[in-house]
Amino acid sequence: MELFYYMVFGALGTVVAALEFSKSNKDRVNTSAAFNSFKNNYLLVYSLMMAGDWLQGPYVYYLYTTYGFGKGEIGQLFIAGFGSSMLFGTIVGSLADKQGRKRACVTYCITYILSCITKHSPQYKVLMVGRILGGIATSLLFSAFESWLVAEHFKRGFDQQWLSLTFSKAIFLGNGLVAILSGLFGNLLVDTLSLGPVSPFDAAAIFLAIGMAVILSSWTENYGDSSESKDLLTQFKGAAVTIASDEKIALLGAIQSLFEGSMYTFVFLWTPALSPNDEEIPHGFIFATFMLASMLGSSIASRLLARNSTRVESYMQIIFVISSASLLLPILTNFLVTPSKVKGGGITFAGCLQVLGFCTFEACVGIFWPSIMKMRSQYIPEEARSTIMNFFRIPLNIFVCIVLYNVNAFPITFMFGMCSIFLFVASILQRRLAAIGDKPKTEDWAMLKERDAEDEPLNAP
Template identity: 40%
Template sequence: MMELVVYGVFVGLSLLAYGTRHLANKSEDKKISVSNVNFKSFQKSFFLVYFLALLGDWLQGPYVYKLYAYYGFKESQIAVLYVAGFASSVVFGTCTGPLADIFGRRKCAIAFSIIYTFCCLTKLSPNFNILFIGRIFGGIATSMLFSTFESWYVYEHSEKHGYPPEWIGITFSITTFWNGIIAILAGIISNVGAETLGFGPVAPFVVALGPLVVCGILVIRTWEENYGNRKNDFSGSCMEGLRIIFRDENILLLGTIQSLLESCMYIFVFLWTPVLDTGSTSAPLGMVFSSFMVCIMIGSSTFSLLASKGFSEENILKFCLYLIAGTMTVCCFTARPDASSLDTLISFAAFLVLEIGIGMYFPAISYLRSQVIPESHRANVMNWFRVPMNIITCGALLCLHIESVSRDKRLVFGACLVLALTGILLCNRFMKTFGAKRMEKLQPVDLGKEEKSGLLTEAEG
């Protein structure tokens, strides 16, 4: 029953995603067309490497929880493994960017391939300690994925080749679109390997070895080394981002809102599998994951439609928080220990709505960050935003060691509801301060459409 529902929902959502994307394209201005042959060749060399890295990352998403459960670990033990990955991001996430600047982005991209390949290999072992080490290295690799590759491209684009800066937006609008397509395909491939062909939940991690190894080989063979500012003091560079956050109320408010909302998102990353894949109701997790990714694409298109109708990004952000608060409220009733099949279906529907909200959230927050964070310290400040998010997420998952919380997930969804409601209150304050500051400028900045139509920056990572 659940399997038929999931496949039917995936087909319906795919048609809806196509329709909303078509409407969004009609509402947007015609994109800049670039016919420079050398630029297109340079783009393709970046896309090939980056898309393989993304595929290797996304393939690991749908069956992480299922694999740990397959090895016989209790939910509290699985939570510790998730916490190891998030804690690793807290410790290393703020320094991967500066380290890449100092030691070289090409070297870090090669290191990403090696580290993430090792992470996948640890999944072949049922030993808890080996899996724990793998999660730590996975957190490091994820931080490198969302800093090193983009930094390498921007330097090559601007400093080495001297292409116009507006062409950068063209490249990243393409990567944003294909990121979503790759995520959907990764979910389907994972489902086929684990469920259809019957190789079990370890299959997606074996498949992920291919693109990760090829990615590293291509970096070695086709990329040249480049660096950032190698003269900056490492510790001073990291702390400067923190000082900037506390000096500007808009940055502090936006960063807090981001931390609260993304905490809900990453707690959901852990919870969706045990809620949907119960003893009485078994769901095809790869197709569920692909359905989530289609919903994110629908949300991205919905953002473009709302923006074209005159809705401000801060209003769209507030609407996303309301959507998340609503879905968490629903799950506070349906994610009970003795959930019926109908309860599970309602939870699944709520999760789909949540993912649509997430799809709207990413382009909204990207635009707002571009307006309030100084360009010179953007990567540093954004890494600091992730610290409280990871701490909140780790705290929530560690609470699963408490038997009453582990048995009744509604308590965790209730905590997420509180986070979302707090985000709404802070968003009201941000809208006042940000609006006042924008009025002072008299001439608002007209950002490129491609930055407003982003789909996914660190997913699930």
């Protein structure tokens, strides 16, 4: 079956290269030298930040097992990370709007470096602190950097369409190329050089420190609502009112939670789905194949976003339907292909079919990230961007914690079916968003504040 992996990997690589080198003038956007310098600086920082994150992912579970912890204790550590992201991460992330997005990005670096340091200790309490710090850092990674980018982009007077270029390229590099290289580098440190499972965390800390130095030396500060009279609770209430009063923002939050919840569930399920009888599968190579599929998706997204005639709200309906269908494959193969009862061995024919489906899902993930970033830049008001984005992550983290806690209570086919349903619901909500989102408003926050001051009912236009 190794030939199968090489065929899939080679095919995806060929398509990605073809897409990148065959862009026509219609797919290209004329930009300025100032914007290109700004974009490249952000891409450098974002790639370093994602390298710090991707280096850790494949070795967290393995490191805990080398310290002698069982599945239950490791599950508690993972739940602590997602719970921390939901509780403390939301608060810290929301402070970015008031205290500054650049400071929040620096806080991400410091927090994640400290989390990496805790991995040197085999003590359960120390590792728990590390997971809590990691949860806070994750919230900052997926809110503070994007908030800084959007605010700085418009502050410098760049064209709105150019923002899509930065988004798509950031996903292509940070969630694709950097992920693949990080996996290979981590494998080099742990297996080839025999430096131990903690070495990728040390390497991650170094990349984060380098990124922090670039931020401190080249980024300027920007804020959301920096009003001195607003405390954190008032900020939370204002963000909640904005979400409840604007159907477009509420729909966007629901769509994001449904898709990301399914995506994180898929991360936990793909390994047991491909090796139900303890088959020997090349995890690293399959992971690299998934990341290459994600790069393919981001390349497709960059073409779609570069065209004024194509609306992101429209094509994302199709993407959600395709992603929903791709996660039905484990269920379909379970009915159509007679499952093997033989322990061990290589991947089965059903597993090969699922790999193709999972690659399709990962391509949808690659399209999703720059597309959701584009929609967030259109619909979420600048004054509370980080706060609202972290509100979106609350139901996501609750969902993932529930899945982790009950991962052994339901069969894998049930979990994939649930994710497929969620993705189909996301397509329905996306259709509604496309119908009402013809005229996106980014000034709704200011209008809501004026109405609040006049004690009028809060109804979004």
